[in-house]
Amino acid sequence: MVFSDDQVPGAGASASGNVSLLRPAEQFFDEMVTGWSAQQTSRMLAVQTIQTRASQVRRFADFCGTPPWQWSPADVEEWTTQLVSGSRPLSVSTVRAYQNSIALFCDYLIDHRYGWVDRCLELFDSHPVQVCHEWNTVIHVSDHEARPGVRPLSRLELQTFFDYADDLVDQARSSKRKGWLTLFRDATLFKMIYAFGLRRREAAMLDLPDFTRNPQGWEFGRFGVCNVRWGKAMRGSQPRRRAVLAVFDWTRPVIEEYVTEVRPRFDLADKTILWPTERQGRIRLKHIDDRFADWRDDLGLDRSLHPHCLRHSYVTHLIEDGFDPLFVQQQVGHRWGSTTALYTGVSGDYRNRTLRRALDAAFISPTAVQGG
Structure with missing residues (x-):
């Protein structure tokens, strides 16, 4: 099949006159993805978002084994x-993200302002349609879709995890085994994730200058504030920033x-x-996952x-520990207090103490308390 410059979108930038394409369908599909990426770039979406969506669309195309006008x-x-x-x-949220990428790509293709439908009819006697609809895609009906088993660690579990990490460091260091530096780094990394309530990527992307002093928290020295530069983005925007204040007294000596x-x-x-590898690079998210899983499994x-x-x-x-919920919400960078509430899994002991205080205030009179 032969396409001319006025038939293939974007061909004029790379070819002159008539061009014989060896794989016309594949190259036309590439033009579609390139055009969609340009549209998203014009909307100022994050580069990573655009690349991820394009990758998901290509994975779907590979699965189908057919071009978009045959989906x-x-x-x-x-x-x-x-x-x-x-x-x-895959989790529900991940599946939804994949389906959303396909739906957005199809919306772009069938928008007549871009001319893809007409060109497909002219060249292939077929055209793309919207293949995602309310009956075959995941609907977002819940604010929280984490697996039921995903929960906070109890204080005992947390202390056991950190103690185990420290023991591994001590054993490797005393026996002069290679690798104790990375063990020490990883043990400190997990403590800092907890100490500042960080996401994996937020922690992995930290640099040493991201820690600054807090005039109201002189006890923490130069580690009083953790300035997060790679917070979770919203709707493809740039990463959000926030300043997290140190709250635990052990934070300074550890870091x-x-x-x-x-x-x-x-x-x-x-x-x-802040968290370098032996090859001079930055620690990878997969390494964080794998290291945590290894130590978790070792501890049962x-x-x-x-x-x-x-x-x-x-x-x-x-x-x-009695911190104001709004303070906690701001520390972790949640837009809504309801999201922070979903992260909270207070212990039965805490709830019972809270209930006891409320009952005492409601049913025990000041006179009875003084006389008792």
Whole structure:
């Protein structure tokens, strides 16, 4: 098949005159994805969001084995079935994200302002349609879709986890085994995720200058504030920033020991990276997941626990310790208090003490208390 410049969108930038394409359908599909990416760029969406969506669309195309003008709703249903099957089914939120990418791509293709429908009819005698609809896609009806087993760690579990990490460091260091530096780094990283209620990416992207002093918290020295630069973005926007105040008295000595005694041993080319690897790079999210899983399994903790549970623990323990809910909400960067509430899994002991105080205030008169 032969396309001319006025037939293939974007061809004029890369070809002149008539061009014979070896794989016309594939190259036309590439033009579609490129055009969609340009549209999203014009909306100032984050580069990572655009790339992720394009990757998901290409995965769907590979699954179907057909170009977009031949897709059907049945393809979405078969693809979704595959995503939620097998030994490692995807979560509801992940499936929704995949389906949303396909739906947005189809919306772009069938928008007549871009001319894809007319060109497909002209070249392939077919055209793309919207293959995602309310009967074959996940509907967002709940604010919280985490697996039931995902919960905060109890204070005992948390202390056991940190003690185990420290023991591994001590054993490796005393036996002069290679790798004790990375063990020390990882142990400190998990403590900081909990100490500041961070997400994995927020922690992994930290640089040393992101810690600053808090005039109202002189006890923490230069580690009184953790300035998060890579907070969770909203609707494809740039990462949100927030300043998290240190609240635990052990935070300063833990991070100070790592920064002054351990981190310099990595002999960094980039002196700003807080969690470097032995290859001079930045720690990967997969490594954080794998390390946490290894230590969790060694201790026999619930296999549903993962690093984000440390953030849940942070929220829960602050609420149990009497911190104002609005303060906690601002610390973790939630837009709504209801989201913070979903992160909270206070212990039965805390609830019973709260109930007892309320009952005493309601049913015991001041006179009875004084006379008793």
